[in-house]
Amino acid sequence: MRNLGKLVGFVAGLSLAAGGAYAAEKRLMEDYVKSPMPPGFQVIVTELEGPVFADAKGKTLYKWPIKSIRNGDVGEQKNKPTCDDTVYKVNAGLMSPYPGGFTLPEVETRPSCLQVWPAVYATAEDKPVGKWTIVDRKDGKKQWAYDGFALYTSVLDEVPGDTRGGTRRKEGGDSPAYREPVSPAPAVPAQFGVYSVAKGRFLATSIGYSVYTYDKDTATKSACTGSCLNEWAPMLAAENAVALGDWAVIERSPGVKQWTYRKKPLYTRIADEKFRSYEGGDIPGWHNVFTQTEPAAPKGFTVQDTRAGQVLADKNGRTLYIYNCGDDAIDELACDNPNSPQAYRFAICGGGDPDVCNKTFPYVIAEAGAKSENRAWTPVDINPKTGKFAKPGEAGALHVWAYRGRPVYLFGNDKKPGDVSGDAWGEFNGHRNGFKAFWLRDDFRTNAG
Amino acid sequence: MMRDLGVQFGLLLVGMTALSGAAIAASNADGAVIRNGTIGYVLTDYHWAVYQTQDSKAECPTGMNDGPREQFKILFPDDGKKRTLLETQLARESAVWHPDVSPEPYPFKEATGKYAVGLNLDGKVGPNDFSSPDGAVKGIDNQLYRAIGCITAYRGPDGAVHYFGNKFAQQYHYDRVLLELTNVDSLTNDSDVTVTTYRGLDGLLTDATGNGFMPGGTERADHRWGKQFITRFKGKIVDGVLTADGSDVHMPASSTFEDVSVQWIRDARFQLKLNQDGAEGVVAGYVDVETFYRQLVQAWSTHHQSYGQLSSPSLYKALRKLADAYPDQQGHNTAISGAMDMKFVQVFIQHPPAETAAKDAETPARAARH
Numbered sequence: 001m002r003n004l005g006k007l008v009g010f011v012a013g014l015s016l017a018a019g020g021a022y023a024a025e026k027r028l029m030e031d032y033v034k035s036p037m038p039p040g041f042q043v044i045v046t047e048l049e050g051p052v053f054a055d056a057k058g059k060t061l062y063k064w065p066i067k068s069i070r071n072g073d074v075g076e077q078k079n080k081p082t083c084d085d086t087v088y089k090v091n092a093g094l095m096s097p098y099p100g101g102f103t104l105p106e107v108e109t110r111p112s113c114l115q116v117w118p119a120v121y122a123t124a125e126d127k128p129v130g131k132w133t134i135v136d137r138k139d140g141k142k143q144w145a146y147d148g149f150a151l152y153t154s155v156l157d158e159v160p161g162d163t164r165g166g167t168r169r170k171e172g173g174d175s176p177a178y179r180e181p182v183s184p185a186p187a188v189p190a191q192f193g194v195y196s197v198a199k200g201r202f203l204a205t206s207i208g209y210s211v212y213t214y215d216k217d218t219a220t221k222s223a224c225t226g227s228c229l230n231e232w233a234p235m236l237a238a239e240n241a242v243a244l245g246d247w248a249v250i251e252r253s254p255g256v257k258q259w260t261y262r263k264k265p266l267y268t269r270i271a272d273e274k275f276r277s278y279e280g281g282d283i284p285g286w287h288n289v290f291t292q293t294e295p296a297a298p299k300g301f302t303v304q305d306t307r308a309g310q311v312l313a314d315k316n317g318r319t320l321y322i323y324n325c326g327d328d329a330i331d332e333l334a335c336d337n338p339n340s341p342q343a344y345r346f347a348i349c350g351g352g353d354p355d356v357c358n359k360t361f362p363y364v365i366a367e368a369g370a371k372s373e374n375r376a377w378t379p380v381d382i383n384p385k386t387g388k389f390a391k392p393g394e395a396g397a398l399h400v401w402a403y404r405g406r407p408v409y410l411f412g413n414d415k416k417p418g419d420v421s422g423d424a425w426g427e428f429n430g431h432r433n434g435f436k437a438f439w440l441r442d443d444f445r446t447n448a449g
Numbered sequence: 450m451m452r453d454l455g456v457q458f459g460l461l462l463v464g465m466t467a468l469s470g471a472a473i474a475a476s477n478a479d480g481a482v483i484r485n486g487t488i489g490y491v492l493t494d495y496h497w498a499v500y501q502t503q504d505s506k507a508e509c510p511t512g513m514n515d516g517p518r519e520q521f522k523i524l525f526p527d528d529g530k531k532r533t534l535l536e537t538q539l540a541r542e543s544a545v546w547h548p549d550v551s552p553e554p555y556p557f558k559e560a561t562g563k564y565a566v567g568l569n570l571d572g573k574v575g576p577n578d579f580s581s582p583d584g585a586v587k588g589i590d591n592q593l594y595r596a597i598g599c600i601t602a603y604r605g606p607d608g609a610v611h612y613f614g615n616k617f618a619q620q621y622h623y624d625r626v627l628l629e630l631t632n633v634d635s636l637t638n639d640s641d642v643t644v645t646t647y648r649g650l651d652g653l654l655t656d657a658t659g660n661g662f663m664p665g666g667t668e669r670a671d672h673r674w675g676k677q678f679i680t681r682f683k684g685k686i687v688d689g690v691l692t693a694d695g696s697d698v699h700m701p702a703s704s705t706f707e708d709v710s711v712q713w714i715r716d717a718r719f720q721l722k723l724n725q726d727g728a729e730g731v732v733a734g735y736v737d738v739e740t741f742y743r744q745l746v747q748a749w750s751t752h753h754q755s756y757g758q759l760s761s762p763s764l765y766k767a768l769r770k771l772a773d774a775y776p777d778q779q780g781h782n783t784a785i786s787g788a789m790d791m792k793f794v795q796v797f798i799q800h801p802p803a804e805t806a807a808k809d810a811e812t813p814a815r816a817a818r819h
Contacts, residue, residue: 097751105539107512424710429707432750
């Protein structure tokens with residue numbers, strides 16, 4: 001059995017001064033397996049990604065695993081960091097059907113990979129520990145790596161616990177080669193796995209089937225017996241399984257043990273066909289299980305049923321949209337946030353015209369003085385003509401809601417609650433340079449993770 | 450061409466002597482699958498109807514249309530000139546997402562010829578109409594065929610949309626289309642049946658090859674997420690052919706990566722040859738142009754369109770030019786006559802218990818957690 005840790009605190013919400021107006025939110029957070037780390041590193045349990053490794057200043061560590069995209073591979077192989085100080089000027093032609101060699105937007109100010117993804121350097125005195133190793137860079141420097149992947153921080157992360165540089169959520173087809181937070185293993189028995197989805201960190205079996213709890217159960221006794229077992233299968237524990245942390249074992253009947261999590265016996269639903277299903281949770285008394293749930297949405301936001309599942313919506317029921325973008329240079333820099341070139345977004349939502357764009361996909365306006373309980377959701381000021389962050393007091397600026405530091409949008413042609421007409425709007429079904437609905441649940445495809 | 454319904458379908462319903470209702474037992478041949486006057490079918494194959502000759506000379510005498518790659522080379526030749534991403538790739542994607550009817554520097558090749566698959570939607574025989582391939586039916590309205598007939602992607606057997614669109618529909622439960630006939634006395638002749646479309650929730654029952662589909666499966670009708678896809682038609686069966694009309698139909702039409710697209714056929718009508726194992730024929734009507742286009746670009750990226758030399762901005766111009774129904778306030782037609790080939794196999798359709806259905810019928814706006 002692995003060495004399970006105790007429930008740990010959530011630190012991101014404590015950095016009020018650095019992060020702006022939000023109040024700390026108290027939630028159950030995910031536990032993780034403690035393993036040796038080199039000096040100067042730590043684990044932070046973040047609100048969106050659960051436990052992640054961070055440097056001494058609390059900056060989340062990221063990797064850039066290699067990914068095959070349409071016309072080649074990008075990212076990094078193990079032990080071979082490629083992110084350097086080259087400032088790429090033209091696109092690489094990796095995304096079919098367009099060739100390479102064209103001058104990139106805002107090329108005069110385009111940063112290098114290292115400027116937005118600072119490498120986590122090692123000194124000559126540093127020593128490898130466990131999965132933590134030291135790799136040689138082409139520039140002669142040494143860089144920390146975890147499980148072989150070179151480590152970086154993100155300039156988008158402002159306070160400890162931020163994970164604005166990337167996500168562990170499954171990305172859609174033909175999305176860019178995104179950077180991912182690097183994490184310790186979740187503290188779960190080997191039969192289980194934890195998956196980052198839209199609603200939080202989702203507890204499931206090791207291959208991905210949902211696990212459930214039942215209201216009629218207690219911490220020591222399962223009420224699901226007899227015909228109930230035709231529909232629900234207890235998550236059986238081995239004879240030598242022991243309680244640790246959030247996990248315990250009950251004996252259903254002599255010699256038959258069942259796992260419990262946070263004082264609730266766990267089951268799978270026999271009729272579940274797809275991974276990470278929510279269908280069992282629709283049955284009265286039964287619930288999906290999360291090691292931690294997603295941070296609270298701004299007050300007044302709603303959840304709406306659509307033709308495929310559920311989306312997050314504004315107070316009027318209008319579906320929210322997220323903009324995704326990675327450029328086509330060899331270093332695949334993000335173009336999905338207000339610090340990056342807006343020409344990509346304007347092309348997709350406005351035919352190049354910001355005014356058209358702001359009608360097609362308008363920002364979600366935040367009320368004056370709006371506050372968030374977390375760092376996931378923040379009100380920000382945007383210059384709608386440029387799409388960039390506005391300066392304090394700037395005339396014409398819009399006060400809008402942002403998720404992970406990126407504005408969220410509505411779609412101008414959505415007519416009623418539950419409409420998702422703007423979903424998949426943009427290059428590669430909205431995954432590459434375009435808009436996706438803010439899916440919370442998708443019973444048919446994999447939009448919600 | 451305005452719609453003038455009722456000639457081909459529907460009128461015969463009036464005055465026909467109805468059989469004595471669903472209580473009458475179905476014929477012996479049909480009895481195995483008609484239960485309580487009900488039989489279900491699930492869609493296994495569909496394609497936009499494109500009449501094809503072997504060498505395509507009759508319908509596409511000047512060949513097939515260019516696609517995104519070919520057009521890009523025309524617009525931005527490899528001439529050593531330095532260009533920006535904004536004026537090349539992003540300009541082309543702007544055209545995809547904000548199409549218009551302005552002229553292009555390359556011709557669009559419409560399908561020509563006398564023949565097309567479809568139905569005579571308006572009961573008239575006009576100068577732009579087609580005849581059925583066997584010549585038996587005149588006045589077939591299928592202007593969509595003119596627009597897509599010379600685009601490789603839409604042509605069988607291996608055009609990208611033709612082949613993969615169908616393959617995805619077989620694969621993704623999102624795209625499951627059910628047809629339920631109620632008040633059925635006979636699959637041979639019945640003057641009054643009700644046809645209801647649903648979205649199904651289950652996989653198709655395949656044969657041992659995995660590529661063929663078998664009757665006798667079970668499908669749960671989606672009364673929760675699929676309300677948009679529930680539509681009722683009045684119909685009749687004559688000599689084993691079902692005709693039904695009177696409603697628009699929304700079809701789930703997801704294709705490549707996680708899109709949740711739909712097709713919207715206005716004033717749709719079915720013509721399907723039925724038996725107890727399956728059904729085959731067409732659904733025809735007026736295809737909403739904007740919905741058709743959005744489904745295309747949201748479900749098929751420019752990369753995927755390139756597989757079949759399908760330029761969506763060029764096709765949009767053709768769709769707008771050829772649209773022939775449902776004019777807007779400015780007099781511009783917003784829908785285009787078209788048809789789909791369809792094949793179904795018989796299934797037993799399950800509906801949720803009444804209390805579950807009633808619960809699902811509610812669409813509460815829940816407060817997000819805060």
